Amino acid sequence: CHVRSIDFVAAYLQGEFVEGEVVYCSMPPGYEQYDANGNAYLCKVIKPIYGIPQAGRRLQRKVFPWMTETMTMRQLDDSDACVFTYDDPAGKETLTVGVYVDNLQVVHSSDIDANGDAVDKSSFLHRFLTQLRSDWDIVDEGPMEDLLAMETKYNSDGTITLHQEKYVRKLLAKYMPDGVPPNLARQSLPYSPDVCMKVLIACEASTAAEPLHPELVRPFQERLGALLYLATSTRADLAYVVPLLCRAMSRPTPDLVYETDLILAYLARNASTGLTYERKSSKLIGYADASWETKNSTSGWVILWQGCAVSWGSRKQHCVALSSCEAEIVALSEASKDMVYMRKFVNGLDSSYEPIPSSLSTD
Helix, strand or coil: CEEEEEEECCHHHHCCCCCCCCEEEECCCCCCCECCCCCECEEEECCCCCCCCCHHHHHHHHHHHHHHHHCCCEECCCCCCCEEECCCCCCCCCEEEEEECCEEEEEECCCECCCCCECCCCCHHHHHHHHHHHHCCEEEEEECCEECCEEEEECCCCCEEEECHHHHHHHHHHHCCCCCCHHHCCCCCCCCCCHHHHHHHHHHHCCCCCCCCHHHHHHHHHHHHHHHHHHHHCCHHHCCHHHHHHCCCCCCCHHHHHHHHHHHHHHHHCCCCEEEECCCCCCEEEEEEEECCCCCCEEEEEEEECCEEEEEEEEECCCCCCCHHHHHHHHHHHHHHHHHHHHHHHHHHCCCCCCCCEEEEEC
């Protein structure tokens, strides 16, 4: 399949109010008008506009019925209601659309020519694109290359790599404009061996209301916010250390800021690292583990599909495990939630195939 990016132009303006809905607003400053008694006139909003709370919802209430009723596509409401797929009666064509606010990611098996039109005029893809351009004001951005700072690389062997090299370079230019310091150049991991102890000391030595180093709070939070997007998007190798540092986000210390330097230095050496998915058929495989070192253990899990991770996490357990076995069970429970979701999602993409098998294990 191929993936194509399509954007709605001024998306919120293309929504519609529901029947009977009336919205008023004050007149713009400098353009107020008043009646004979000095009361200011109000403006009646006749269509959803940017700035009103329900604008996004009104767009969604128009897009979703268009997908299911006009285009007769099936909504994956059992797993992700923002994904729609076409069930080809002949079983020859694939078309799945993911909706993210004003962005459509169209996965299609039929070919598209240089003008953005389907080569096969009898295909559902041609019907979809024609109807989309007729009913909506859109911009066809062509084959997907970037989505929310996640880049797509199509490899010669048919595999696909998702990475965030440009995003990493942007972070390095901001936080390490002079390059990686010499004392961090040889660090092979994104954290030091005693990072967990540093977090515990920071949390016990101060409070969020009265941190020991208030001048570090804002820069520390800025770094972690940027790194957290990496850890949850394409960099599963940061899934442990970044959430761990977030536990002390409101009470940083110089030692914890140094840990963020280690992460940035690690990213400088591995900027292009990402997730590479194979094209051969695959089953869902999951692994879970727990670290029974402190009062609250840490759960870790990963779900693999097409030879690479599609879901992962590292989280402090809310309960106090009385044994390593209990900590493992809690971690396995977290992994099971992701496995059940991914199994529903993958099987929902094409109901004509046999259900994708899955397995989940722990140490």
